[in-house]
Amino acid sequence: MPRRRSQIHKTHREVIGERAVREHAALKPLPPTPYLVAERHLRPVGKDCLVAFGGNLYSVPARRVRPRQLVEIRPPKSQVMLHSTAPDASGETLLAMHPRAVGRGARTATVTKPGRARPQAGSLGTPRPCRAG
Secondary structure (H helix, E strand, O other): OHHHHOOEOOOOOOEHHHHHHHHHHHOOOOOOOOOOOOOOEEEEOOOOOEEEEOOEEEEOOHHHOOOOOEEEEEOOOOEEEEEEOOOOOOOOOEEEEEEOOOOOOOEEEEEOOOOOOOOEEEOOOOOOOOOOO
8 A cells, every 4th residue: 555655646647645635635524414315206196096116006095186196206115105296284295105015016005994093004906086085
């Protein structure tokens, strides 16, 4: 290393060690919070209230979307989050959250069962048209 740092670089014709010291001094410290890399995709809602992503279909609530409306998909590693592009009256954009399907060709829906307060993940039954209600 010491021998290489004393040599003149063939491209910029400067002593490598001197340039390295100057470049290190110009570097800023890392921010206190890590940079968040977020993957986002826009997809249209189908007539059956399904959104295609990664070779699979994910449901969105019929009361909150219309056919051909664009929704934003935010897919962390283990789940798929579907957001509207405009917030509702309360400022919320999250439409649905599903576990990420394994493989291709899966259909994932959120089904609300009678007597349950929260929606339960399940498979799709008979497709119904996606109508605003």
